[in-house]
Amino acid sequence: MFEKEYDVIVVGGGHAGAEAAASAANMGSKTLLVTMNLQTIGQMSCNPAMGGIAKGQIVREIDALGGYSGIVSDKSAIQYKMLNKSKGPAMWSPRTQNDRMRFAEEWRLMLERTPNVDFYQEMVSGLLIEKGRIAGVRTSLGLDIKAKSVVLTNGTFLNGLIHIGDKQFGGGRAGERAATGITEQLTDIGFESGRMKTGTPPRVDGRSLDYTKMIPQPGDPHPEKFSYLDTIVLKSQRDCHMTHTSREVHDLLKEGFDRSPMFNGRIKSIGPRYCPSIEDKIHRFADKDSHQIFVEPEGWDTVEVYVNGFSTSLPEDVQFKALRSVKGFEKVKFFRPGYAIEYDYFPPTQLKHTLETKIIENLYFAGQINGTTGYEEAASQGLMAGVNAHLKINDLPPFTLQRDEAYIGVLIDDLITKGTEEPYRMFTSRAEYRTLLRQDNADLRLTPKGYAIGLASEERLRKMMEKEEKSKEFIDFFRSTSFNPEDMNTILEDVDSSPVKQADKMYKVFSRPRVSMDHMLRLKEVADYVKHNDLDKEVMDQAEIQVKYSGYIEKEKNNADKLQRLENIKIPDHFDYSKLKSLSYEAREKLQAIRPVTISQASRISGVSPSDISVLLVFLGR
Template sequence: MFNEVYDVIVVGAGHAGSEAAAAAANMGSKTLLVTMSLQNIAQMSCNPAMGGIAKGQIVREIDALGGYSGIVTDKTAIQFRMLNKSKGPAMWSPRAQSDRMRFAEEWRLMLERTPNLDFYQEMVSGLLIENGKIQGIRTSLGIEIKAKSVVLTNGTFLNGLIHIGEKQFGGGRAGEGAAYGITEDLVRAGFTAGRMKTGTPPRVDGRSLDYSKMEEQPGDVNPSKFSYSDVTQPLKDQRSCYMTYTSDLVHDVLREGFDRSPMFNGRIKSLGPRYCPSIEDKINRFADKDRHQLYVEPEGWDTVEVYVNGFSTSLPEDVQFKALRSVVGFENVKFFRPGYAIEYDYFPPTQLKHTLETKLVEGLYFAGQINGTTGYEEAASQGLMAGINAHLKVHDKDPFILKRNEAYIGVLIDDLITKGTEEPYRMFTSRAEYRTLLRQDNADFRLTPLSFDLGLAKEDRMRRMEKKRDASDAFVNFFKETSVTVAEANPILEAKESSPIVQPDKMFKMLSRPQIDLVDMMGLEKVREYVEEHDLDTEVMEQAEVQVKYSGYIEKERNNADKLNRLEDVKIPENFDFDKIKSLSYEAREKMKKIGPVTISQASRISGVSPSDISVLLIHMGR
């Protein structure tokens, strides 16, 4: 069946695997996507949504790099919201509710339309490794398929174990079996493995809920979208989500089951996501809180299935049911299925290079939850980068690595490789020291040229970005060059309780004021005329406004990034002997030997390496 040698084999067809396969195939590699179930490609295993705080920026970056996640989300969205609009634009984060069934269907259809991509449904039970180099995979039927590179994106399936109360059984997610064999092969090859935990809430019948008792959460009045391309359009119709709360009564019911909880009786020993705790963990850790928010999220346009966001749990199913029936609006709730926790194998990501290739086995790449991350967006971005780099390596081209000042994806991968993680890693805006540069509105400016050079972003995508950038720059220059009179400006300034001007001034300075926004500036005839004459769309106008209002912050961050990037140019030789530098602290020597930083900048970000250690290294290298 498989006589040819593939350029890239991708194991697993979740969000990471789907993006990896699409990237490698679109760049020209002969690619095979192997999954245990072709019906569950890009399945939304947890909540039916993409994006959110920092995660929305990642989806925009994936789209700018030529990935599929943004397009699929736009095509299957049922609601769109821009979060954190009350804060500065570095914090604005797009989020969309998706139709779960249509999301998976659209992903499969897009992959099937991708040239150079083959599919095969079976469990991968082993890896073919010879002399420290990947040779291919072995399936549960004993079929050996040869490849020049392999990308592992196994999600929660590696020796997966599902917990519901005192019951436990093998599985990768509800209704699907676990995968066995790969962990054992990797450990034999010298890799260090660990265990992590994640969980999911019950799914319920929306017909059994009383929405009149809940707070409605509609989508944006003028919704945007994720993809920068013109193949998708903003939503015209949307479905609302709803919000309700737990109570002391709900908490008391939940506590009744603590003695049968796998979290508290020792059955689950691994760590779960700190920032997405189970409901039992919340009421245990935050005992002073008398209620917690629950978000009631529809699973699609037509289905009655509902996701209860905020009620992730592994308590016995009878306790889950009794507690949820005590929630306002859920008095008559019917379950589709109970919530559960799942433990699975992961491999500490300090065992990887920045390309996501493993240090121990050449041509083998890890992406997604196998690296200790949580979230569709984090997984998809790693899959994209692993697929790109697998293709580049097979074709003897330079690797593709994003810096921390270039993308959230760069922050994510650098954090994993340099710092590692002992609990499921989730991206936040606070993790990025250059978040004013890494906004959701400018991901195409930052990354489309890089993607175009790789051959992923096509000519039309590049031209579209250039047209938007030129229009935005021209609009900013218009504000810099055009003056406003006292008579024109002061009525607007006084209406917003901003100090009036006493002589004509540039419009740039007026818009820079915190009280003034572009809507106010549209009160000036010359601004209205410019917008109409140049037919500016919302994207261009928002981009220009951010550039004007935050120009000082942007310039400061750019200068800081340039200074630190100089340390990126100071390479540490391969197989460098840190032991010979006696003036390094013992912890620094041990950490750097383990991680093997390739630049001084990366070494400076390792936990336990002090500024004085970096100074010693720089002096030793003649700096």
């Protein structure tokens, strides 16, 4: 039934699994994607949206490297927004509202069109391990499938337990069974495992809602897209809507707290801090009279609606009664109630930077199995695991990203260095170099790297180089071209900026905070240059950011370069920290457990102080 031996087997067909299979296969590995249900590949288990704050940057990074998430998001988008436009470009984050069914369909079709990908539908119940190295997987039917490497992307399915009020039943997602066997085998081998919780809100019938009582939330008037390739920009969009809970809604929800698995002790694991359930919000923020509810359509044609902000595991009758008291929901009909789900994960400090496990060679973990939450976080890990599985079995150098190179680098470094005891999600505040890691320059940062390892296409590289060259030439134009004071003062007067007294280079005035590219385009010389050189919005945005933020960008580059020196100081593989009595007890314990590869990584471990780093540097002769 199968190849004699696959190069890579990917277990799970969610966002992590799909990206893992695509990246390994596109680099040349014979890949098998094994999942419990081939109809749910790329399924959006929770909200029908991609991107958002920091997550949008991750999607663009995946795309820049040669992954599929950005393309699939563009092809299935029903709305586009650039968030945080009122702030600096380091905070700008793209987000799409997506058609849930088309999103999964596009993922399935893209994978089917990818050479080297085989598919098989069945549950993987165990791993084949020989002398500390992965050798394949065993299915629930007892079939052994051989492989040189395996990527586990089990999502919420490992011993998944669904809670709705005082009812609970096994499942990895509504209507789908849980996966068993893998956790038990790995813990017997010596892996540490834990439990986490996440939740989802009710899905309702949009025909039963009164949108006239809600606030419309339209997309951007001039929508953009995720992918750097020539995907289609939206010509029409669907509105989302916003409404609010009230004190009455909160009181109705509280009536069910005694039957809530969160409060009666049934759920013992920790849920996502930054995406709490509605009952958790009411409990934690008792002083607030209302919370926002975002009403999100599930697609172009379906009437199903996602009630964002109302995630809950309360009894279904309580959910229904409370939601009917929300403005616009007075006659709501349920498609299905919200629920919470508990599942197994493996603390990610047990991984290397490549996402390979430290205990079993050629075994990789990606996605919620590592304690993360979110499609984008999962997809980026899947891509990196697939890439490194391919590289490892071909005796090629590993591929990792530093914290100053990508949000993906920040994500993975945080996981394996600090671990996580609650579902980890990405924020711009987690990145110390966020001025460098903007959504607009992900291709400039990462496409050359993706191309060098054989993942990003030549077309991507050509587009990136053309954008980079045109942006530099445009900036040089501003540096070398003088303005007419009279024309320039007309613009400066409009933006309430001090006038100029004599001619000077355009760059000098363009760098003022209130002067935008739109203002500069009012100058004939600039408009003519743009038209003659056929510059698109991406090139103009890139030039504007480089002009306005050059000082900040340079400062962050210098800081990153200083820390890079510590990154270059390697710690020997089998270094014995117990011999260094000058280290604090906590530092010795943490360093021995995590086994950092460099001094820089060691410095980021919680509990390792600057004086501990000094001791290490002295011992290593630095």
